[in-house]
């Protein structure tokens with residue numbers, strides 16, 4: 001039985017030349033996307049013309065070399081990328097409505113730096129920034145920050161929990177009306193409305209206050225993408241948007257219900273947590289044309305590149321010594337992201353895929369749901385997942401950029417609008433506004449602080 005659901009939220013996940021691991025080899029992609037700001041500018045402007053809620057940039061603080069140097073040298077995503085928090089303000093200056101979301105890690109940043117940069121970008125964009133909080137799934141980052149080992153999973157999430165408490169405290173350290181700028185009285189700000197944090201925790205000691213005024217959204221929209229138990233707990237407590245990867249409707253429904261239940265158990269309104277699974281797609285007027293387009297991208301895929309992708313996604317395990325047309329071997333869970341390991345292992349077991357079939361399956365969507373078909377078939381997937389409580393919105397993952405995103409805008413967006421599922425004009429000016437999220441009340445966080453001035457747990 002169908003229920004009335006709020007309209008679908010859409011994000012464009014911008015990923016170099018596209019999400020397919022061999023996208024840069026295809027003429028439908030921009031070959032130099034890793035360092036070409038115009039590429040991101042044009043795509044963001046196109047997404048804004050289509051009334052997307054947001055664009056999203058992932059990040060990592062180290063080159064992601066795999067076990068095979070020759071394979072690495074063939075993979076664009078093993079080379080370089082622009083630093084997202086520097087890209088967002090430039091995009092803010094050439095757009096007016098679309099939300100701008102970027103990853104920044106809690107494992108290798110300091111909370112004061114990040115609170116300040118994000119608040120500044122929220123001012124520059126007039127309320128359009130979102131922060132994807134990650135604990136870093138790239139173990140190589142440790143060596144760039146003087147550490148021998150990447151901190152353990154539980155330790156990373158413990159630090160992340162304290163990190164976000166500190167950020168909220170800093171973002172609340174100036175009330176909305178703290179800065180008076182009164183030329184008659186000569187008073188610039190009201191010291192009663194400034195609240196140093198005096199945070200003294202296990203990982204951080206931060207006095208505060210922040211040296212940026214409270215920003216248009218109060219807090220940037222808090223986004224999170226962890227799938228483990230610790231990741232879900234953090235999301236249920238703090239996140240407003242959750243990015244997630246599921247290849248089946250049943251798994252997506254289970255994740256959706258679990259997170260909404262966890263949020264409710266913590267006293268939150270489940271509607272204040274927007275769940276956006278990824279969607280890989282190849283769309284064309286006919287199914288045959290779409291299949292040809294998908295096959296053309298897979299034709300660029302060599303076994304060494306496919307194997308290297310699969311090794312990385314299966315938790316850094318080297319699969320080169322196993323027969324390529326044989327089954328996936330038993331794999332140990334590693335210290336990297338556990339959610340995606342489970343996903344690829346489950347996909348191989350469920351469908352009885354060989355190693356080769358598995359890497360062909362994940363080359364474009366890395367384990368996210370995938371549709372190859374007509375505009376109606378892509379829209380059917382979106383509508384079904386939305387109606388059956390598996391998604392509040394979708395992170396769109398075009399295999400080749402800009403070509404596949406231009407096709408989505410031309411072919412799928414009109415179909416979604418015909419079905420009354422997606423907006424034709426923005427109703428709001430901020431990212432919170434697009435997503436239907438309320439602005440955190442000023443001082444909400446510091447009023448919960450303990451008598452000793454520590455952030456509440």
Ligand SMILES: Cc1cc2nc3c(=O)[nH]c(=O)nc-3n(C[C@H](O)[C@H](O)[C@H](O)COP(=O)(O)O)c2cc1C
Nearest residue numbers: 058059103136137225226227228231243337338339
């Ligand atoms: C859509 C999406 C985007 C992500 N972006 C990043 C990213 O930019 N940087 C990163 O280190 N991890 C990223 N992740 C990985 C998650 O933050 C997380 O590390 C991973 O899902 C494993 O988390 P878990 O150990 O809690 O399962 C992303 C995950 C998803 C689903």
